[in-house]
Amino acid sequence: MLQIRANSMPRWTAYALVMAVILAIACGGCGSNEQRTDSQATSIDLSKLDVGNYDTKPRQLGAVKSLEQARIIEAERLGDFVPVPLDIDPRFAHSNQFVATVFTDPKFALRDTMAVDRFAEAAPDFVAGFQSYGRTEADSRGIDLMNAVLIFPDEQKATAAAAALERVDHEASDRNTTVAIPKYPAAHAHWQPTQQSIGSWYATGKFVVYTWIYDYLKVYLEKVDLPALLALVQKSLDAVVPSIAKFSPTPPDKLMGLQIDLDGMLNRTIARPKEDSWLNPPGAYHARTALHFVNDPPGALADIEKAGADRYASNGVDLYRARDAAAASALQKDLGGLTKRFKSSDSPANLPAADCHEYIGREAMAIRFYCSVSYDRYAAFSASHQLLDAQQRISAEYTVLVNTK
Template identity: 55%
Template sequence: MRVTRGVCAALAAALLTTVVAACGTGDDNPTATDLPVDLATLDVGGYATQPREVGVVANMDQARFVEAQRLGDVVPAPFDIDSRFVNPSPFMASVFIDPEASLGKIMAVDRFAEIAPDFIGGFVSSAQTEPDNMGMDMVNAIMIFPDAQQATAAATALEQLDFGYAPNNQPIEIPGYPAAKAHWQPDQQSIGSWYATGHLVIYTWFFDYLKIWLNKVDKQVLLDLVRKSLDTIVPSVAKFTPTPTGQLMTLQRDREGMLGRTASRPREDSWIEPPGVYAGHTSIHFSSGPVERKAMIEDNGVDLYTNDGADVYRARDIAGAQAVRDTLGGLTRKFTTVESPKNLPSARCKEYIGKERLAIRFYCAVSYDRYAAYVWSHQLLDVQQRIAAQYALLVNAA
């Protein structure tokens, strides 16, 4: 199996979206700063303020992405598998149709298209026990195939390809999952497993940087972790209903108008993840603070989440949306408050003052009705214009 790693600088912004504790007003009465706003007085720059109609997918690549996003709604977060895995792994996309983009650093993919034909799309769930490769990594990549037969064949073929990548790889059996195809490196605390279940292949990878640095190996620990991971993931992904291959081009890109009321992503922004709509809890996968994000989602009844040129959350009520806004716009020691846009005092804006040199500098959050939105930019005026335009979008979509 492959063990080389790289960190994608374009994900630096995602690492700064850690949420902080906050609370709502406890009722549906707007606070003094949430009084009606005259949209005509807002400086929105050149950003759109009218909702858009987002229909069916335009091509097969879009269809494959949407199918993978649907899968993401049933993939457990790493800390739901093991509570130690709470630090993000910033080197791979979560939604992918190109295996190289998400798996190329940890498994052999040079012949992926040849040995796993008709691959549709996948969703990666990953985390570390410690930041900066100081602990253990967990990766679960769930891949969709047209049918169970092709998934089973792909699991076998992909394991065989990866097995040949390192001469010291040895086959190993996962307790409780005799059908899993797996191998490990006896001189390293590393293991890879491929398990087919229905139309899906679950690729599980653990890599312990600390034990490798200490020249320690514990095979049983690796086996127990893979089994624990599969015990959590297999029943969860069983809830996924694959779209028949012939119907992929009928998939809708939007859900309940969420993407239509979310700002479009400018070309100059990062495109690590494609625009998409998810169940609220799925946003945990995209957060650098998964435990706090889970609390925010559950405490405020967030049922839908979308990411594009903004992150937009739909809460159970107005108070819930305001609490989400205050959480996203809240401060930690790495942020300081900056001024809200003119004539939009309810927006919460902040500046990053930490040491991450690739970090995006400015962030703003706002809410309207049941919706809360979060935007970012390297420039203060731009982030103010973005949040003002996003606020107008929410109002105009009501």
């Protein structure tokens, strides 16, 4: 099924100074209706492809170039260990496309769920964070569940930050009332007795897990059920805490040694133009981590597992590494299968192996054009408001895939 990309709001943060390329929220693309053959790939003359202004030269990204960039890479590394809401409760089968997932500045990720104006005061040693966000309904008619995992230099600073962050958020409204999380007595939490919502800050190792739940329907109906909120917080922590315990944070004095790429995935992607609107920096992840960025996690999970995909990267395109070439070709088709919301568009000039589609659905902020292609073990997906740009991106990406060893 085609993953629709939202036209995300620009977030002009330090990310823009660190990396000139960034990823889109959802794993967009449009897929093939046929399996690609080796003869199709070898018959393509790369010199005749229209790649626009996209750079197709092979590159090696190497180590981080600044502390800010290192913090971003550390947050992305953490992301491979943060459960998606679907793993916590299958009801949370939808994502929120307007949430910054990777962050070093909380005001661009957490400002809609907690008071962040005193964040630096409460958590001065914060390193980086990764946020997981899910919904039971595609729109604001169900329950929202968010877990933000925050990294700190040591256990003591994480413990202090959990208490301080809850305190400053509690003080932001005189309607907040302290509550206890029965299974996690060390958690700091509060809610407003007139609203079906809760916030919890729990320190575990070098992390603080901030859990936020908001039940739109109960709020609309003016109903509250505190036991239900507490049970969901506990269920969420039951999944998150043991999972992030498997992640080993980088010692602060070793951050500048972090490598930007993972298994050469970002080396195989074209850079995204600065003009694109964005929420998250570029990144390379385990394939399953892509579920944090797509708008249909259950569908994407089935396709990723079917293809045996093990890596995912997002930059100027979204890129998956599948089990083999046949699986990559199938993944291109599965992730980009046509529905009634799309119609076929012209393939890029001299690249018949690629497919392009136009979105004709009713999502007002959706990106309009999508192209996809597979090569060897890789399936790539581009998206743009202009068909020519989507075609040039996928042509450039195909060139990069062929040329990168």
